[in-house]
Amino acid sequence: MTFSWKRVNAIFVKDYKDFSRNYAVSTIIFLPPIMAAFYGRMGNISIEAHYLVFNMAFTMVAAFVQCCLIAEEKEKNTLRGLMLSPASTLEILGGKSLLSILLTIFVILLSAFFSDYRPEPVGIISIAMMLSILFYIALGTLLGLYARSVMEASLIIMPVMIVFSFGTFLTSLTERYPVLKIIDYLPNVQLLELAKQMESGGGMADIFSNLAIIAAWLIVTSICTVIVFRKRMVD
Structure with a gap:
């Protein structure tokens, strides 16, 4: 079966309509730019x-x-119908992810503008951020496959929001509590370390391990997501 952008676009349009009607979810995208404007x-x-x-x-x-x-x-019991449609796994997951990817890129750019953040070199930072976006999309998809409702999804995602948003503040505790050293390998911490290296004039050799760790998180999470998705198709 060939990849069809028409099917991906149809899923994307449906998601956009659902998203625009759900004010409880759609309004949360304004919080990061508001905080960025405050810091700016x-x-x-x-x-x-x-x-x-x-x-x-x-x-x-x-x-x-x-x-x-x-x-x-x-x-809404529509995921089963989507799984049994002619659309492939890649088309379904791609279509279901497209809106979130575009929204995230928009929010990141808007937040960077409000906080007056101008990274150098912008190309490497952009690659690292894109890998991070794809990781969080895969993680959100994986958790969404386990949630049975939007309310349950809101509860499931809370630990992720806390750990991956504020986990960088816990790195100072790793010396006192060695068990917490795993925090140093979280993708959000690696992204921050990469940005620091770039800001101090580091090169590709200095940030290669950071990119590799973020990419590893993305690969593992994506594989788990595809496995769970296909398992849901035959449950």
Whole structure:
């Protein structure tokens, strides 16, 4: 079966209509830009503050919105019909992810504008952020497949929002509590470390491990998502 953008677009349009009608979900995308505007008025903010906003955008938009979109399909009993349609797994997951990806990119750009963040070099930072967006989309999809309703999705996603938004503040505890060293390998922490390396003039050799760890999170989460999705097709 060949990949069809027409089917992907049809799923995307349906998601857009559902999203625009759900004010409880759609209004959350404004929180990161509002926080960015608040920080921007303070002037000369730290890179940690910039990436606190960006990580909030990843969790609140990419993960939360995606989780709710998948859960809403299950709540309305339309996900089963979508799975049994002529659309392939890639078309369904691609179509269901497209809106969240575009919204996240928009929110990140808007937040960077409000907080006056100008990374150098922008290309490497953009690649790292895109990998992060795809990871959070995959994570949101995975959690959405386990949620039975939008309300349940909102509860399931809360630990993710806390850990991946504010986990960078826990890195100072890793020396006292070695068991917490796993925090150093979280994608949000790796993204911040990558940005710090770039800001201090580092090169590709300095940030390769950061990119590799973020990519590894993306690959593992994507594989788990596809496995669970296909299992749901035959349940």
